[in-house]
Amino acid sequence: MQIARLVLASCVALDLDLPNVWLMHVGPPGGGKTEIYVEIANAYHPHVETADLSEAGLISMEKKTKGQGVLKRLGAKGVWTIADFSSITSLREETRAKIASALRHIYDQKWSRDMKGQMEPWTGKCAVIAACTNAIEKFHKLQGELGDRFIQVRSARVSAVELHNKAREQQRHRQQVKDQLHEAGTQMLLAHNGLPQMSDEVSEQIAGLADLCGSARKPIGRDYQGKIFEVLETESGGRLYQQFSAVAQADAALQGHHSITDSQLALLFRVAIDSAPIGRALVLKRLLTPQVPELGWADLFSTGEFEWKMQLTRSLEELEITGLVVKEAKYRASERALVLAIPAFTWS
Secondary structure, eight states: OHHHHHHHHHHHHHHTTOOOOEEEEEOOTTSSIIIIIIHHHTTSSSEEEESSOOSTTTSOOOGGGTTOOHHHHHTTEEEEEESOGGGGGGSOHHHHHHHHHHHHHHHTTEEEEEETTEEEEEEOEEEEEEEEOGGGGGOHHHHHHHGGGEEEEEOOOOOHHHHHHHHHHHHHTHHHHHHHHHHHHHHHHHSOOSOOBOOHHHHHHHHHHHHHHHHHTOOEEEOTTSOEEEEOOOOOSHHHHHHHHHHHHHHHHHTTOSBOOHHHHHHHHHHHHHTSOHHHHHHHHHHTSTTOOOBOHHHHHTTSOOSSHHHHHHHHHHHHHHTSOEEEEEEOSSTTOEEEEOSSOOOO
16 A cells, blocks of 8 residues: 555656656566556556666657657656666666666756757656666666665565465456556546645654665675675765655645645655665664664574575675664674664654
8 A cells, every 4th residue: 555655646746746756666576566556657647658768768769669759758747657677787787877867867857869960858857657676786886876866665575375366366357457556546646635734843854764765775886795895975865855755745635634644754764764775674674663772683683584694794784884773882692693773763
């Protein structure tokens, strides 16, 4: 339900003249990212759905495409859904860098492509809803190049049996499910109220969540041996704050609220954590749970959420670099059970 709310809020932000919201939905292959959430976003008009990413497909003057690239079809305002953002990871680094550069300009509402000596310009505003697998986490440089343009939400983990049953049921009623999702999305998009109010106190809370998000997903590169070789700068909170505020106001409008409530703050808290690499996100979820003031390595690993010990160790190492986690100079029963604490952020 929260993911659907985020998708709808990203679309409604366009109509409320709020800052752009670009949402990346991350989950395992076959988890229903495209079938469910992209279909909801496609209820917005105008919208354009593409299977993947290419620079040539953004604006095209070639006859075979009849001059209708993604941006021309969107026009001045619309929703662009990308069914497989992971496809960008299979491209050459030079090509990825060109697409990342184009996306940065598109987010800022202005881009032009030089093609055969002619400049084809586009100006406008679009929301982007992209589906992606966890493979995107391996490309820290790409994340750094895209900066704070995307916020992120993860699908909850489900068993293989649940995935199989879900896929079989969707296949049986495929068109019916798509029609129902499209209709539900359309009704929600038409039902929103005007722009809700945001108090100074709520604004400060949203700024804190944006800062948490920026620090938690700081791009950190590791080599093939797992050693850290590059740490990029923590992104500034400006764009993140704008996107978080837009999500909160748009979701409140969809819920019929006249001001931002705890329901919207809880939604943003999930986004802040889910935007971090999965290992860091698992640690932060535990450390930021109320009534859990401090935890050790052994406490965290005993939850069974980490696939291997090194995943936890590396996640803690990275969170230390971000400044969100610190080791205290005391031990529990085992040498690895260092006490951890987050000094600058409290969530209740």
